[in-house]
Amino acid sequence: MIIARASAGSSRGSLATLSLLFAFAIVNAILIGASQWVLLTGLLIVGAVVFLLFVSGRGMEDKQGWILVIGWCAMLFIPVLRHLSGVPAGYVLELLVFGLALAGVRQVWAIASNDRVLRLLLGLLALHFVFALLSTALGRSRPLAALWQFQYNLKWPLMFAIGMLVVWNDRVDRVVRAMLRYSLIVILPVVIVEIVMPDAYTNVFGASTSSSVNPIIGAAVRYRGPFGHPGYLAIVSALLATAAMAQIVAGRSRWWGVLAIVYGGLVLLTGQRQELLALGACFLLFLAFCVRPHLILFGLAMGIVSVVIAAAYIYLEYLPLRTTLIRWGVIDDVIPYSERAILTMKGLAVAQQYFPLGSGLGTYGGAGAQKFDLSLFQDLGFGRYWWFMQGKFLVDTYWPNVAAESGLFGAAFLLAFFATMWIALLVRTWRLLGNAQIGFVFLGLCALTLLLLNSPSSQILTDPRGAIVLWTIIGASWRLTNSNSERVADA
Numbered sequence: 001m002i003i004a005r006a007s008a009g010s011s012r013g014s015l016a017t018l019s020l021l022f023a024f025a026i027v028n029a030i031l032i033g034a035s036q037w038v039l040l041t042g043l044l045i046v047g048a049v050v051f052l053l054f055v056s057g058r059g060m061e062d063k064q065g066w067i068l069v070i071g072w073c074a075m076l077f078i079p080v081l082r083h084l085s086g087v088p089a090g091y092v093l094e095l096l097v098f099g100l101a102l103a104g105v106r107q108v109w110a111i112a113s114n115d116r117v118l119r120l121l122l123g124l125l126a127l128h129f130v131f132a133l134l135s136t137a138l139g140r141s142r143p144l145a146a147l148w149q150f151q152y153n154l155k156w157p158l159m160f161a162i163g164m165l166v167v168w169n170d171r172v173d174r175v176v177r178a179m180l181r182y183s184l185i186v187i188l189p190v191v192i193v194e195i196v197m198p199d200a201y202t203n204v205f206g207a208s209t210s211s212s213v214n215p216i217i218g219a220a221v222r223y224r225g226p227f228g229h230p231g232y233l234a235i236v237s238a239l240l241a242t243a244a245m246a247q248i249v250a251g252r253s254r255w256w257g258v259l260a261i262v263y264g265g266l267v268l269l270t271g272q273r274q275e276l277l278a279l280g281a282c283f284l285l286f287l288a289f290c291v292r293p294h295l296i297l298f299g300l301a302m303g304i305v306s307v308v309i310a311a312a313y314i315y316l317e318y319l320p321l322r323t324t325l326i327r328w329g330v331i332d333d334v335i336p337y338s339e340r341a342i343l344t345m346k347g348l349a350v351a352q353q354y355f356p357l358g359s360g361l362g363t364y365g366g367a368g369a370q371k372f373d374l375s376l377f378q379d380l381g382f383g384r385y386w387w388f389m390q391g392k393f394l395v396d397t398y399w400p401n402v403a404a405e406s407g408l409f410g411a412a413f414l415l416a417f418f419a420t421m422w423i424a425l426l427v428r429t430w431r432l433l434g435n436a437q438i439g440f441v442f443l444g445l446c447a448l449t450l451l452l453l454n455s456p457s458s459q460i461l462t463d464p465r466g467a468i469v470l471w472t473i474i475g476a477s478w479r480l481t482n483s484n485s486e487r488v489a490d491a
Contacts, residue, residue: 060100060103060165061107061165061167062165062166062167063167063169063171063172064171064172064175065166065171065172065174065175065176067096067100067162067163067165067166067472068166068172068175068176068179068469068472068473068476069175069179070096071093071096071464071468071469071472072179072183072469074092074093074096074465074468075232075236075465075466075468075469076183076186076187076226076236077226078092078093078465079205079226079227079228079232079465080204080205080226093464093465093468094155094464096162096464096468097155097158097159097162097464097468098151098158100158100162100165101158101161101162103162103165104158104160104161104162104163104164104165104475105158105161107161107164107165107479108122108160108161108164111164111478111479111482114482115482117420117424118478118482120420121417121420121421124413124414124416124417124420125157125413125414125417127410127413128406128410128411128413128414128417129153131357131358131406131407131409131410131413132150132153132358132361132405132406132410133361134357135354135357135358135359135360135361135405135406135407135410136150136360136361136362136405137360138357138360139354139357139358139359139360139363139405140359140360140363140375140376141359141360141361141362141363141373142362142363142372142373144362144368144372145361145362145363145368145369145371145372145373146360146361146362146363146368147362147368148362148367148368148371148372149361149362149366149367149368149369149405150361150362150368152366152367152368152462153361153366153462155462155463155464156461156462156467156471159464159467159468159471159472159475160471160474160475160478161475162471162472162475163471163472163473163474163475163476163477163478163479164475164476164478164479165475166472166475166476166479167476167479168437168440168476168477168479168480172440172476173439173440176243176440176443176473177247179240179243180240180243180244180247180256180259181259183236183240184240184259184262184263186226187225187226187233187236187237187266188262188266190205190225190226191223191225191233191266191269194223194224194225195220195223205224205226212271213271214269214270214271215271215273216268216271216273216276217268217269217271220269221271222269222270222271222272223269223270223271224270225266230270230271230272231270231272231275231458231460231466232460232465232466233266233269233270234266234267234270234272234275234276235275235450235454235460235466235467235470236466237263237264237266237267237270238263238264238267238275238276238278238279238282238450239446239447239450239469239470240259240263241259241260241263241264241267241279241282242260242279242282242286242443242446242447242450243443244256244257244259244260244263245257245260245282245283245286245442245446246439246440246442246443246446247439248260248286248290249286249289249290249438249439249442250436250438250439250440250442251436251439252439264279267279274453274454274456274457274458275450275454277453278449278450278452278453278454279450281449281453282446282449282450285442285445285446285449286442286446289429289430289433289438289442292433339385339387339392339393339396340393340396340397340456340457342385343365343393343394343396343397343400344397344399344400346364346380346382346400347364347365347397347399347400347401347403347404348400348403348404349380350363350364350376350380350403350404351403351404351407351408351411352408354404354407355407355408356407356408356409357406357407357409357410358403358404358405358406358407358408358410359376359404359405360405361405361406362405363375363376363404363405364376364377364400364401364404364405365394365395365397365400365401365404365405366395366401366405366459367395367459369394370391370394370395377394395459396457396458396459397456397457397458397459398455398456398458398459398461398462399411399415399455399456401459402414418452421448422445422448422449422452425441425444425445425448425474425477425478425481426445428441428481429441429442429444429445429481431481432481437480440473440476440477440480441477441480441481443473443477444473444474444476444477444478445477447470447471447473447474447477448470448474450470451467451470451471
């Protein structure tokens, strides 16, 4: 369970708390009687956040894996609940993120006292936010759009911090294995029904927003299972596939590889190329850890494969994902028509136009601009694109949003943050070779790899609906490597 670590308050403080709860209940009763359901919902959310902040501000730890369980259940079942009820249930995750913020920040601060790399990361992140706030003050930001984007940008650091509340032990390890086993029971039957009985599936889960042909297998459609978009099924399945690989890295039965293949197959069915590429990178990490006594031979093999691919492109004019690269404007020097390519190129143009600080939060490519301020899009001529007029694809990129709103320097500090974090986690995982804890830390490394390799074409990195469990695992893995770093280094 989640255990609060604080001494009991005085009787005066207890009386004040009870009085506030009583007053809160009276206000709720009045709103119910007046049928003010919108105000009631808002008040309940605010009250829940304040209560969680009060509890978490006194310190807590999760030694049972409840944060993982709650986050995982929310990711799996909120899409169905949202479709059946019409209630924006996804905000439950925001409640968890901001409600546990104080406890997470306290834990990060405590760990940073003896973790030089974490202190470096906090410094890089602080510099990024300094540039973002300066660009907001001096750029063209509007208050509401900027405030919304600021809280949106805070979500992923807070999810990472909350992950540090999770204390890895045998029970948490069992929770991860249970998620790995039982998620298949939830996801696979829904995907099967989607394939063989599409009408019945639509009646329950609603019509799909993506009716295009699966570009990976060249047939069928992009399946999404119990989620609202194929991208969520892809990132969840990719995480579960890497979790199965992590069991093998930890020295457990190779039969876990069967689950890895099944979950990898689900990624193929989604037609999500970026997630498949990220999963492929995690598989290469898996191979590197499995063949660690022969790492030089593995490196040579990868070099040969790279040469073969280069030769195939030069002499046979064959390049995997060629169509995708053309649409992104990476090769063939053609005018790109991909929505993401246009957003990327325009975002870099905004960063150069407003150099060195950027246009400010809530102005381009993020949730704040999407909801409250489209003026910069219009100034850039986006009105000629049909997808912009329909409000589509506006948040389908991550780095152009960062570069445009916080400037090239702000984006550089954030890029340095992620590069440092990934390299540090890779080194710390490698040091755990032969240790029983390596499986969980390897999973954290893979979770970070999945998020970063999806960031060029998705903002799922900072979306709790698709990333809360990944960031929780990353934070818990970092805490685990920190608590063992000195002992492992000495071994």
